[in-house]
Amino acid sequence: MKLGIRMYGMGGQGIMTLAKLVGEAAVEDGKFVIMTEEYSPYITGGWSKAELVISDESIDYPLLEGLDYLVTLSQEGLDTALDQLGPRSHVITEKSLVSVPDTLKSRSVEIPGVEISKSLKNPKGANIVLMGVFSSVTKTFSMESGRRAITKRFPKYVDANIGCFERGYEEGVKYGR
Amino acid sequence: MTDVLPPGRYFTDGNFASTEGAILAGCRFFAGYPITPSSEILERMSKRLPEIGGHFIEMEDEIGSMAAIVGASNAGMKSMTATSGPGFSLMQENIGLGMITETPTIVLDEMRAGPSTGIPTRVGQGDVMQTRWGSHGDLAPITYSPNSVQESFDLTITAFNAAETYRQPVIIASDQVIGHLSETLEVKSEDEYEIVQRQTRKVRNGSEDVYNYSDDFVPMFVSGTGFRGNVDSLTHDEKGYPSNEAYVEKKMLEHLLNKVRKNEDKIVKYEEFYLDESDIVVVAYGITSRAAKYAVKIARKEGIKAGMFRPITLWPFPEKRITQLSQRTKTFIVPEINYGQYSHSVREVGQIETKEIHFTPGAVPDYKVILDQIRRSVS
Amino acid sequence: MTSLEFHPKHQYVREERFPHVWCPGCGLGILLQSYIGAVEKSGIPQDNHVLVSGIGCTARIPGYVNMDTYHTTHGRAIPFATGIKLANPDLKVTVISGDGDLFNIGGNHFIHAARRNMDLLVICSNNFNYGMTGGQHGATTPPTSKSASTPYGNIEPAFNLPHLAYALGASYVARWTVMHPRQLVKSIKTAMEVKGFAFIEVLSPCPPNFAKFNGFADGFEEMEFYRSNSIVRNEAKLDDISIDPFHGKPVVLGDFVNRKRASYVTLERELIKKSMEGSR
Known part of the structure; x- marks a missing residue:
């Protein structure tokens, strides 16, 4: 297995935290992970982008050779990736912020992460909801490793974030992949 | 903790x-x-x-x-x-x-x-x-x-x-x-982990010099421990005192250079990959070596006899090893994120065909460019 | 070689290094003596003193002093000394260097060390020009005076060093000349007791350069000119004591400032203590 993943969002949405959590959880599961980051030149409020390669073997080349999964919390993230999405690419989006064209619908998982995180009284946790979705859809790391990564990163907010993660995981399962 | x-x-x-x-x-x-x-x-x-x-x-x-x-x-x-x-x-x-x-x-x-x-x-x-x-x-x-x-x-x-x-x-x-x-x-x-601890001089008994130019290593003195030594940016003798004399410059400078040159075998580190029977050796370092290794792996799958040499110490230059490699390979390819720097040393020491790949600063090198150069070098 | 064995302060100098490099009539020998005198009176053991300099005639002083001495790069004595002081705060670290070294090429380090109230004593020998390179003008050259690079007279204003040091936050500020050795020794000794940044400007002649370019017969005549035109005013208003002797302005000397401000080493010690406790 070797997957190319891009995560995209606007400053403040926690896209880098999401990417690092995914990397940490996959490393916990013995996977090889490499992650590069890029930011818009604006100091605040611009886009941020993380790209990950997750593999069963050690990774030489740090860049993506194909986009297997795009996780985006902003429309811009989808629009800028359209010409890089191949027939085997999948898209995970925040439903309230990204509208997916009909041609992509069958390969998309649209999640109301913002709404879910609010309902779980963790309004900043939309990124963690998407982490749960990512885990169940891609099978790149186990639920247990996801929980461990969250516990390490947010020792003071373990329950609220694990709540978001588990709920996201269930949402992902519904899509049956 | x-x-x-x-x-x-x-x-x-x-x-x-x-x-x-x-x-x-x-x-x-x-x-x-x-x-x-x-x-x-x-x-x-x-x-x-x-x-x-x-x-x-x-x-x-x-x-x-x-x-x-x-x-x-x-x-x-x-x-x-x-x-x-x-x-x-x-x-x-x-x-x-x-x-x-x-x-x-x-x-x-x-x-x-x-x-x-x-x-x-x-x-x-x-x-x-x-x-x-x-x-x-x-x-x-x-x-x-x-x-x-x-x-x-x-x-x-x-x-x-x-x-x-x-x-x-x-x-x-x-x-x-x-x-x-x-x-x-x-x-x-x-x-x-092996950690080399600082070795220091004990209090000077009145006759010890700060340096010893015939010895590769003399422990240094530490400020405030009573050594009373002089540390100088001017050319200095073994006492640490400044000098205008050419023979002092020669003694000091040759000591500074030789303490590294004489120990090159201990200092030089490199990584080799597929170097047995390779006609083409890619010499790459830092992030570029990650792209180069990937390109070499693909080239090997295609049956091309390519290998990679990665200097881990850029300096001292791995002169001995590059000389050995140049005797059994045909071409060096040196990709770098610059317009040709390390390639000059590779060419100077290797004395065989040395092709440069210039990646413009700004991005991770594209491995396909290195792969293309490997393919072209065999045909 | 003359034996200095019977000199009362011979244990403070590196006898084998004499004779020194300075010109006849130079003031740096007096400054060297004054520093040693203050070390002796300081009550701090000789081996707890460290002396650091940059480049220039003054910067050669450490080479003659029998303690741990550091002759560093041009302008960089203060950050080098900062490294030594932080690595071993128990040492009494003194920087001794010239005006060109400390205030032209090294000016940025001076202003920041004073702002931090870094626990250093900085002694600047001010001879109004770059002596070692042949007497070119610099940031301390008085208006209209001549130098190797101001043949038509200097059009630039000069730094008022005590005012500068005070404004930056130095704990101790003084100005003397090498014609005032007793006051100078006392001043250096007092400055060694200060917590934080201490600064002393010492006016000194440059016989082959500044003296010659400005019509003095020798170094002594140059110094006598400053001495006879000087007044001691410990309470002087510091913004009014710029050095402009060629337009009839008296040279103001004195121990101007000795105030208590939290020093860098004190604050760093507290910070380290707090963060070590916090990490447990």
């Missing part, structure tokens, strides 16, 4: 790994000036050093930073700074001070696109010759080139050990991509 990073597997970036490697190696003094892309090292040092009783100071510029770490090292502390191109240029004069006074210290240069301010946030490899010839006068520098997060940790420890062993500033030429990419870091328990 213990002073060093607990053993385990981490998913983290090169800047974090360099900082923690330095602390494990015994670094207890850091002076620096903020600069993209190495600022995270300075920031982490500002948090980590005070909590383990070390010293951190953000200086007014990189000139002052370099002077301060040479000063602190003379007072007995393992010291370090981290910077990038423009700051590295400002440090050159006091790197020379560290060389002539034989003061161990570490300079981490995280290379970015240049010249001048260039593109602060994007990768380059345009400083490799500066790490060799950047400070004026004759020098025998030692430069390490990490190509992963793991090496950012491990080579920082190696660099501190080399600085103590050869009593001089040692340079780590990392780059923006290595500093910022995240991958797995395996940390062993502290006692599994």
Whole structure:
């Protein structure tokens, strides 16, 4: 297995935290992970982008050779990736912020992460909801490793974030992949 | 808590790994000036050093930073700074001070696109010759080139050990991509690492000299321990006193150069990949070596006899090994994120066909460009 | 070689290094003596003193002093000394260097060390020009005076060093000349007791350069000119004591400032203590 993943969002949405959590959880599961980051030149409020390669073997080349999964919390993230999405690419989006064209619908998982995180009284946790979705859809790391990564990163907010993660995981399962 | 990073597997970036490697190696003094892309090292040092009783100071510029770490090292502390191109240029004069006074210290240069301010946030490899010839006068520098997060940790420890062993500033030429990419870091328990401790002189009995030019290594004295020695940026004799005499310059300089040259076999490190029966050898370092290795793997699958040689110490130049390789291979390919720097040394030593690949600073090299050159070199 | 064995302060000098490099009539010998005198009176053991300099005639002083001495690069004595002081705060670290070294090429380090109230004593020998390179003008050259690089007279204003040091936050500020050795020794000794940044400007002649270019027969005549035109005013208003002797302005000397401000080493010690406790 070797997957190319891009995560995209606007400053403040926690896209880098999401990417690092995914990397940490996959490393916990013995996977090889490499992650590069890029930011818009604006100091605040611009886009941020993380790209990950997750593999069963050690990774030489740090860049993506194909986009297997795009996780985006902003429309811009989808629009800028359209010409890089191949027939085997999948898209995970925040439903309230990204509208997916009909041609992509069958390969998309649209999640109301913002709404879910609010309902779980963790309004900043939309990124963690998407982490749960990512885990169940891609099978790149186990639920247990996801929980461990969250516990390490947010020792003071373990329950609220694990709540978001588990709920996201269930949402992902519904899509049956 | 213990002073060093607990053993385990981490998913983290090169800047974090360099900082923690330095602390494990015994670094207890850091002076620096903020600069993209190495600022995270300075920031982490500002948090980590005070909590383990070390010293951190953000200086007014990189000139002052370099002077301060040479000063602190003379007072007995393992010291370090981290910077990038423009700051590295400002440090050159006091790197020379560290060389002539034989003061161990570490300079981490995280290379970015240049010249001048260039593109602060994007990768380059345009400083490799500066790490060799950047400070004026004759020098025998030692430069390490990490190509992963793991090496950012491990080579920082190696660099501190080399600085103590050869009593001089040692340079780590990392780059923006290595500093910022995240991958797995395996940390062993502290006692599994070999750490060279500072060897110091006891109180002078009135007759001991500061230096001994016929000996590769003489322990240094520490300020305030009663040695009463003079440390001088001027050419100096073994007593440490300045001299205008050519014979003193000769004795001092040959000592400074020979202590590294004579020990090249111990210092030089490299990685080899598929070098048996290879007609084409790609010589690549730093982040570029990751693209090169990938290209070589694909070329081998295609039946092309290609291999890779990765200098881990850029300097001293792995002269012996390049000479050996040049006798059994046809072509060297040297990809770099610059317009041809290390390739000159490869060509000069190898004396065989040496093709350069110039990647414009700003991005991770595209492995396909290297692969294409490998394919063209066989046809 | 003359034996200095019977000199009362011979244990403070490196006898084998004499004779020194300075010109006849230079003031740096007096400054060297004054520093040694203050070290002796300081009560701090000789081996707890460290002396650091940059480049220039004054910067050669450490080479003659029998303690741990550091002759560093041009302008960089202060950050080098900062490294030593932080690495071992128990040492009494003194920087002794010239005006060109400390205030032209090294000006940035001076202003920041004073702002931090870094625990250093900085002694500046001010001879109004770059002596070692042949008497070119610098940031301390008085208006209209001549130098090797102001043949038509200097059009630049000069730094008022005590005012500068005070404004930056130095704990101790003084100005003397090498014609006032007793006051100078006392001043250096007092400055050694100060916590934080201490600064002393010492006016000194430059016989082959500044003296010659400005019509003095020798170094002594140059110094006698300053001495006879000087007044001691410990309470002087510091913004009014710029040096402009060629337009009839008296040279104001004195121990101007000795105030208590939290020093860098004190604050760093507290910071380290707090963060070590916090990390447990």
